[in-house]
Amino acid sequence: MATWSAPGKVFLFGEHAVVYGKPGIAMAIKPRVMVTVRETRYHQKPNSPYIAECFRLMDVKGSVYVRSQLPSSSGLGSSAAVTVATLSAINDEFGLEKTRAEIANLAHQVEMSAQNGRASATDTYVSTFGGMVLVRDNEKRRLLPPQNFSIVIGNTLVSHSTSETIGKVAELRKQSPDIANPILDSIAAITMRAMYNLDNQKELGNLMNMNHALLDALGVGHPVLSKLVLAARSAGAHGAKTTGAGSGGCMYAICSKSSRNRVAGAIEGCDARAIITTIDIEGARKEKDE
Numbered sequence: 325m326a327t328w329s330a331p332g333k334v335f336l337f338g339e340h341a342v343v344y345g346k347p348g349i350a351m352a353i354k355p356r357v358m359v360t361v362r363e364t365r366y367h368q369k370p371n372s373p374y375i376a377e378c379f380r381l382m383d384v385k386g387s388v389y390v391r392s393q394l395p396s397s398s399g400l401g402s403s404a405a406v407t408v409a410t411l412s413a414i415n416d417e418f419g420l421e422k423t424r425a426e427i428a429n430l431a432h433q434v435e436m437s438a439q440n441g442r443a444s445a446t447d448t449y450v451s452t453f454g455g456m457v458l459v460r461d462n463e464k465r466r467l468l469p470p471q472n473f474s475i476v477i478g479n480t481l482v483s484h485s486t487s488e489t490i491g492k493v494a495e496l497r498k499q500s501p502d503i504a505n506p507i508l509d510s511i512a513a514i515t516m517r518a519m520y521n522l523d524n525q526k527e528l529g530n531l532m533n534m535n536h537a538l539l540d541a542l543g544v545g546h547p548v549l550s551k552l553v554l555a556a557r558s559a560g561a562h563g564a565k566t567t568g569a570g571s572g573g574c575m576y577a578i579c580s581k582s583s584r585n586r587v588a589g590a591i592e593g594c595d596a597r598a599i600i601t602t603i604d605i606e607g608a609r610k611e612k613d614e
């Protein structure tokens with residue numbers, strides 16, 4: 325029996341644009357998914373297509389037990405965390421000796437096949453290695469995270485499907501490339517500006533607000549997301565935006581230490597769930613078997 329865990333993530337900048345080779349910045353967060361894998365003679369067919377694909381790809385049979393601190397289908401990378409933790413636990417249980425980089429690559433393959441061939445490597449890379457990362461095509465650049473970078477996440481409790489929202493943007497791009505492509509280019513410019521301003525929370529906040537508006541323009545907004553974003557800004561956040569696939573799921577805000585609880589309270593006041601969290605730098609890790 326082997327138990328591994330992997331962290332969730334927030335997309336700080338560049339979601340959706342990253343699917344088209346533009347840069348994206350994401351950060352691993354403290355809440356995790358724990359997965360226990362046990363070698364068995366008969367394969368227990370998992371409900372999750374991600375877990376099923378992990379076993380298929382690694383060509384082994386076993387049982388699996390999942391516990392999660394991450395809400396699923398909420399944009400916090402729970403499917404990537406499940407995938408990375410499952411692959412890591414299979415790797416350990418069956419002595420396959422894959423490296424961390426190989427696990428990250430395999431996890432990306434799993435997401436690609438579960439999301440109709442459209443997924444950036446961001447979620448799976450960040451969940452495997454932890455930290456803050458700039459991802460663009462095959463390039464992954466680890467970024468020096470700013471000091472005391474804590475964020476407030478607001479979960480709309482409206483579940484969404486990542487592959488459906490990716491499909492929505494793909495459709496807009498097909499029907500109206502003259503509109504969609506400049507929006508994706510602007511998101512890319514914002515992401516690059518953010519990378520050079522990670523220590524300047526006010527500037528980051530402005531950039532987040534712009535990125536949020538552009539995600540709305542791409543058609544992946546949701547009325548509850550907009551409500552939480554506005555509530556967080558009114559409560560004193562430097563900036564707030566959708567994180568992840570959108571059309572529901574989560575938003576995040578950055579704010580000073582002194583306004584953090586007020587921002588979380590404003591989010592909860594909208595009947596949503598607030599999580600105050602910070603960066604995880606460990607990535608996938610082995611847990612003690614219970």
Ligand code: MEV
Binds near residue numbers: 343443445569
């Ligand atoms: C999902 O967390 C972020 C998207 O950009 C998809 C991806 O990067 O694979 C929408």
